[in-house]
Structures are given as structure tokens and as C-alpha cells.
Amino acid sequence: MRAGSTAARRAALAKSKPVPSAALVPPEIASATNKRCEDVLAFPAHDDHAPQIIPMGRLSRFPSLRDAIVPTLLPLLGHKSPSTRSRVIASLKSGLLAFFDEQSSGDMSPNDIDCDTISRFVWWLDRVVDDKAALSVGVRRSYLGDARMVLEPVSRETGNDRLAEAIREWPENPWPDAVRPSRELKTVPDAAAMSKLLRHCRDEIERRIEETEPLLAMFEAGDASDRLVAKALMLRELFIAGRAADPDYNVTDEVNAHCSQHMAHRFRKSFTPGAEELMPFIVVLLHYTRFNPAVLFDLRLSDVRKNSLGNAHRIVITARKRRPVDTWQTASFAIDASSTNPARLLDFLQRWTAIGREVVGSELYFVARGASRFGEIGPDIRNKGGGAIAGALTRMIKSAKVSNIPMKDMRKGVLDLVHLATGDTESVRKTGGQASQQVVIDHYRSHAAESRDIEMLARAAEERERWLLSDGRIDARKLPEKSDRSAATPGFSCLDRYASPMPGQKGQACHAYGQCPICPLAVMDLTSERSCAYAHLLLDAIERSFDGEDALSAGAYLGIWLPVAQRLADDWLPAFTDEARALAKKMDLPPLPEIE
Template identity: 25%
Template structure:
């Protein structure tokens, strides 16, 4: 009997049927889709993007499209198809551009009910004209690159929307050369950067003190509750205050009662007063709602200095900082590269845990575990890893350990009550004052964390409290990368490595200030000047050999020159590099360092070189040019301290002859 070869397709079908019989219906793979629903009675539209490898899908809120009923389906499908190939951050950014420009234009032009077939050349031309006329908050027009992105977002969506072939051709081109007009992010001055650091450290230390005070109140209050103590009444402002209600034991009792009655989020003052008027009055008139809740968890304003400290330590992208997760932080990295030993203690045995933690803490800094923070930047080709010393700070300064400990303490109470999956492991969690009392992080599926109004308002408050210049996390990162180049003499690769940029062009275009660019130009000029000096002297003079003792423009080693391109010496031309080797002691533009032994060593070497050349020059030239040089040099050497002179003679060097 002839054997029949089974095809691959038949094998797959047979296997699927067998799994279906053994395990029930085979699970359907998640797909990119649109979901409609309602929230608080309002209709919603959400784009669902599955995550490669499994996990929670990315949800993009498109409910704003429902305000444009005749365009909603077209643009929702276009965004869905276009967003398949994008990372979550790019989806949020592009959706924000479409909403903030195209749909804002339609809304302002009373075109909410326009159907797709009426999107003609006139509407598109009006959109472009609107972009050029639009002004930012500071009154400046939109940057050409911003206009390019706004038009590009519209074109990309229509290219992916089904049945919109005619529409995509109507979208005009963006401004020509917009990418070439891109400017780097404005950076801060060094003193401004130090002011921000000082303000952040000051607030972190205040947060630590406030948290410690809250823990003392908890302990005292629970002891009083166990003893059966009752809360003193607080009549409020109208009837006069009860002095006992303002004492620390009564405040501690109120805090403990809040802790016991509300194990998660503390409700609004109205709800507290409804349930217990006496407790509510104590909170309102003796503590204050904000102070009371600050003993339990962080507000958005509390997180600002902590986020700034993380940004300073990591130099991460602003969105990476805002969406940082605890799973991306490893606090037990051994300095030799192995995981540090971890100690587990039983829950509830607080005193024993604290004692043992103190006993096992290493005194030797070399044995303190490092902290590894991995930056999640989806668009990057590789994840950025920072290996940091958690105790690398002075006693009066803020350490990374303190920042992470505070973040863990300030969010531990509310973390179990987080509803949205995207916030559950976030490092930065808070309970907003307005709206639902739900713990959340910064940003959402349609908005970047650094663009969240809650974050921006909190940062503005920090800036106002410390009288700082306007800045954001993007400015901070650009400034730090700029100073990496500055401190490394314009090393672009050093900044590229710290910024995790795939191309040096990105670092140069977006993260290099005009100051550093001028520095690089000066460095190029110095290189040419050094090469010119070396060539003109026939290889006898190389300023690179005495970089610590002289500047590159000076004609004689060991001296400093105020203007090497405007020498007053004979036979020198203006705007040309001075070549008067050996004549610097008698030049009014020269400066000396008689307190430096290396410079004094070069001064004595020059004196010997001048006297060696006496037989090579004529008597008039010697009297006119070199005698004043020797006199000035001898006068300078007489002022040198004996100790400096002795140190300079420990090493002898010879300079080329003059003349």
C-alpha cells in the first residue's frame, strides 16, 4: 500500500483538534481592536494594542473622536492601523498632535459635524493657514518643525484609514527645511542648576522629617487608643479653641483614628465630618486636611523633589523618569557583580527587623550594595542602565538610598488600592486632591507623564516656592548632557553615551547648546594654532609638551599671553599668530607664574637659551632686543621664593636657542 505524506497544514489542524478535545476551546490570540463603552454615563472609545510577548495591552483613549461623530470611525481605524507599528509613547504623542492641532482646528472652525466627503482642499488649506497663525502661550508662532509634525500626523492617519485614498492626496506638504531649523533645548546656567539641586534636597530632607514625625504620632496615637483615650473636642474658630485639642497627644490620637478607620485612602473632610464630627473638627482646625494626609502618603507636590533627585542621578528621559517602575530598580547589586545577600524577616516583628537590619548593615563602603536602575525607553535600541552608589553623598546631603526609602514609604499604603494596571508598579504614586480619591501615577494612555497637568502644576509650585527659573525635566536632562560635554572638553561621544542616543547627530542637534558649540569651535582653533606654532618653529616648539605651565597661544613655554594675535613686539603683524619666541619677559601682554616650580624651571631654561645665542646675533640686535629680555627675566627670578626655586631645580629642562 502506498504511503500518503501528511502536509504541514494537516499536522497543524490535527494538533489544534487534539488540544481542543483535551483542554477545551483554544484561546484566541489578542488582536488590535477598538472597544466602545461608558464611564460615568459618558460613551468612551478605546484602541487596544496587544503587547508583544504577552502582558497588559496598551490602551489608547480615543473618546475625543466621539465629538466628531461623522469622522470618528474613519480616524479611529486610521489610528488603529497606524499605531500597530508604534511604541506606546509614540502612539500617545502622535494622538496628542492630531487632537491638539487638526481636531482643535475643526472644533474652532465649527466643523464638528463635517463628513469625510466634505474634507476638500479648502478645509486642508484652512488647516495649514491656521497652523501658521496659531500662537503659543508666550505669543510666539509655532516652530516650523511643529507644523511639520501636525501635518504629518494627519497624513499618516489618512494613509492608514480604509477608503481614504482621495483624502490623503489632499494633505499639503509641510514647511520645507523644517528639520534643519531644529534648535537644541534651552539649557540652564550652572548656578541655576545648583539652585534646583539645593531646593530639591531641602524639600527631601523636610519630607523625611515630616514622615518621621508622622510615624511618632502613629505610635503615640495607637498607644492612646489601646488605653481607651478619647479625642478632645475642637469647637473651631467661632466658639474659641480648646487648648488640649491642639496638644500633640490629641493630634496623635486623631491620626491613629484615621489610620484605623480608613486603612487605604483618606476620604474628603466632608465624609470624615459626616461619620465623626469631632474627628472632622480636629482635622479641620487643629491639623488641616493636607497635613493629616501627608502623614499617610504623598501628594503630587511631594513627589516633585523626589523625581528631580532621580532625574539628577540617572539623567533619564523625562518620560522614563515619570513612568519608572520598582521592577526596574535593583537595590542589591554587589560591587563585584553578584547579587547581594538579602535578609527576610517575619511580618509584624518590627522591632526585631529594625535591630537586625542595623546589625547586618556593612560599615565598609566597599561592601554596600549598589543600585541598578534600568531606564525603559521603548524607542531606544538598548535599555539604559545606571549603576549608582546609594550612599555617595555627604552627611548633610540627600543620598539615593534616602530618596528610594522615602518613595517606598510614601506609596506603600496606597499601592494596594491602585485600580489601573499601568500604575500598579509605578515608583511615583499619589492621591490627587480633586476628583476621585484613587491612587494613580502621572500621565495616562493618551498623555505623557511629563505633560500631565497635575505634574506641571506641582512643578510650577516648586519653582515658585524656591524662586527658580522656568524649567522641566526635558530642560534638566538637556542641561546635564550639555555639562557632560562641557566638563569633557566638548566630548560628543561622552554625552551620547550618557544620553543613550543611537546617533551622535541626535546629541549634537538636540542636546548641544550654543555655549558648547562655541567651545568646540575654540578647541578646533586651538588645535590649528598649536599646529601652526609647531610648523613655524620647525618642530622645536610644541605647546602640547607644557600644557599645564602655559597657554597654547604663547610663543614662549611657561608664559601666558593675553592676545597672541596682536603682539606689540618688533616684526610681528596684527591678526597673525605671534612668533616672537623668547621675547615674552619684555612683552606687556605676557603674564608669568613665579609661584609655580614648573614655570620657574622654564624661566631659567629660557635664560640659558638666551645666553647660548649671544654669539649668533649682532651687537645692536643683542642690545636692542635681548638685553631688555634678560633684565626683565632676572628681575622676575629675583622675586621667586627660595623654596619654589629649589623645587624647580629638582628637574632640568632645556629650551631651543633664540634668535
């Protein structure tokens, strides 16, 4: 392993005393973990894992500034995710510190930072190289915002008046007119391919549970009458003792020393699953829960509970989503006897991974057998088994004979189906547990979802136009959500609203309210009681038009509405089925708007 690599630094530091706060690593550790012997920052990671190590880089060139910034970093970044810490410090190095590097020949202190310094920093961010901006607007905003975030607590701690004034006068957004770049629309898995993959996973799960369940029952009961179970009971004790004596204890060597090749293969499949064996369970649970992959991999035994109310039983999953401020993703399911019910899958996983979890002292469901030892797949799949997981998924997809489906896209595929069913971004957000609708739009909206959104927007604009042109008589808001809104009169459907032969309708969506009965493009569902009721209400509206001060003139009645009334009475109403007419009499619908 390369001496200067992140993994080497993390491993060396893990064996040292845990660092209680964001701090400079002691010189002797820095020498062992960084071949350039540069200062590094150490943050305690989540759940007492090894501290996160970040090289100081340019910050080491300004000792006075470094000594002022480092003590403030724990309260500022300690609760944030490792990736956020890395991003902020990288932004500080490439932004403010790079500017200081170019502008200053010596040390910098907080007292050297004033309003003029920040103005020159903004000018530096705006610099042009080869007739084009050196930095994009997004990068400029990031560098400026992260610099303020880091310097603000420094100004409070040091009490420096010049820096405090610079913070107060800090430019909020020097680039207000820049248009936010549109994000690339996401691709989602093909529904047919995803269905085929899920069927393949279901078959694998059923086969695995059928083969392994009896062995697990004997193992849990301590029944050594079966040779394989006897080996498993013995190896568990050897694993625990070996791991206690040596953290790098090789479980594979232990298995090979006590088992034949065939027995070792059966033991691994039945009692110590690897990524390959766990993959069908992972895919099905991702589909059920709609969790992010990292959230599912971080699922703990304590995150799952079962609730009962009378004869109704449910499983409730509440998993932590690691973010700068931790949030939670939840899912709940009725417990039934189906082969892939989440309760059954999680119960089996808890028993199946028990040896690995006991050896490493983990509370996670997904503890996998690696090449030589057990390990948590964990929340950070890039650093903990990500390669094995990706390879296992690729091989399973190949065996299922479906097109490639990245794991990160499975959640998007499920949420796209929610959008297809509801057409509502808020429903997608509630289903997926995103913080806001903007997150859904930025990260989960597919090409198809965008097209559906545009269609819905166009439909809403068209309905408003018809409402205005008809003086409020055509009001889609008063119709049931799933009703046909193509025609200008409730109860009717239109074959082509843009080709209406009615006078004055050319070139627009037809708004000839009440005249559908005499239009050749109008159709009705003659088995629908609602359509029958609306036809009666239209006839009532025509009859009411003779009453009151606003009664129709004889010319309007004879020329326009008498043909409509006759067509309703003679053709449309008699055509309805007896059942539709009987049910229509029982419906309580409000009167239709007046005709004119």
C-alpha cells in the same frame, strides 16, 4: 466625557478583553468608542496598561490595502512607543493615503502599487501651491520613509512582485541637497535661580521627613496608640477593600466619612502624599540623577539597589527610558548622612507612598493622591497627572520666589554645567546617557554652550596656525591641558597675543617662539615651579644653539638671542621664589624645541 475622545475609547476598551495584537477593534466596540463608527487600530500598551487606540481614518477607505497592512503592524510597531506609533500612522494617513485619496476613485490593493505609483507619489510630495512648496523637505522625507517602512513588510507577507520591485527601486533620498535646518538653541535655567530652588526643596524635605518619620515608624509597627496612626491603619484596610470591590472607589469620600477636616488634612500629608508634597523630592532627584522627568516618574522599586564593599556603600539606580527600543539611564551615589542623599530620599518615598502603592498595586515610587483616588504619575505625564504635576511645580517655584523653571529644562541645566566644567560634548553625553553626541547638540546645547564650542574651535584653529608658522616649535598639544597657552613660549603668559611688538607679528597671533623674555607684554608666575623649569629649559636651548652643524651665526646670536639669554639670567630666573626654584630642579620636563 465626549463619546469620540481618545480617553473614552481607551476606557471602554480597557473593560473589554485585551487585544493581543495590532487589530481592528470589533464593530460593537467601535460603535461604543467612536461616534463616527470608523475602524480603529488597537495596540497592547506597555506593562499591560489599556491598549492604545488609533483611528484608521483614510485607511478604511481602501479595504484591500487595509486588510494587507493591519496584520503587519504589530511586528512593525508593537515594540515602539505609543507616540511613535501615532506619528507613523498619522504620517501614513497624511502622506501615502492622502495621495491615493486624490489619485484613485476606488479601492487600492498592494498589487496596484508599483514603481510608477511611487514615482507619482514623489511628484505629489514635490507639488507647489501658490508658488511655494506644499510640504517642507523634512515632512516629505518623513512621508516617503514611513510609507516604505509600512509597505516593506506587506510586500514580504503578500509575496507581491510589483510591490516588491517598487520597494527595491524605492528612491532613497530625492532631496539630497536640502540643508538640514538648524535646531533652535535651548535655554537653560539660571544657575542662581536653580540653586535657590534646590535650597527651598531641601528645607521642605527636611521639614517633611522630620514631621512624618515618627508617624511612619509607628504605622509600620502597627502601633495604634496615636490617633492619626490608628486612623491610617483603619483607612488602609478600607481603601484596599473598597478598591477591590470598585475600581472607581473614591478614597476622598472614605477619608471624609471617618475623619474630621483637621484629621483628614493631617492624614493626607502624612500617609498619602499628592503632587504638591512630592514635588520637592522630584526636583532634587531630577537634579541628582539627571534623568528625564518621565524616566524618574517611571522609577520602580526594583530599579534601585544598594551595593556595599567594605565600609563603602553606594546606591545604584537603573531606570528604563521608554523608546522604540528601550534604553536605560543610570546613576550611582555614595550613601552618606546628608539630608538630601538620594538613598535617604528614595527610602523615605518608598515608605511614604506605601498606602497608595498597595491600593493600586503599583511598583512605582511616585504614586500620588489625586482628587478622588490614587494613581501612578507614570511615564506618560501628559496623560497621567501631568496637569497636577505642572501646577504643583508652578506653586512651589512661586513660593520659592524664583523665576519659572520648566521641569523639562532642569536636566538641560545640569548637563550645561557639565559642558561648562569640561567643554566636552562627549562628557555631556556620558553624563546624560544620550545615544549620541548629535542628540546632545540637537536637544541639549544652550546658547552659552554653543559660544564655548565656537571659542574652543577658534582656539584650536589658532593653535594650529601658530604651530605651522613656527615650524612646529609652538605645539599646544605638548602642554598640560589647563596650562596658559596665550604666549609663544612655554612658561610665559601674554597680555595680548595680537598686539605683539616683535618683528613680523603684526595682524596675527604672535609666533615669536623663545622671544617672550624681552617682550613687554610677557608675564610669568614667579611662584610656579613649572614656569621656572621652562625658563631654565629656554636658556639651555639658547646655549645648545652653538653646537652642531646648525649652530647659530654670530650675528643671529648677538642680535637676537644674547639679549634673551641675558634677560633670563639677570631678571627672570633670580625673581622666582626659593620654593619654586627648589621644586623646579625636581621636575622632569622634555627639552624645548631648538631656536633659530
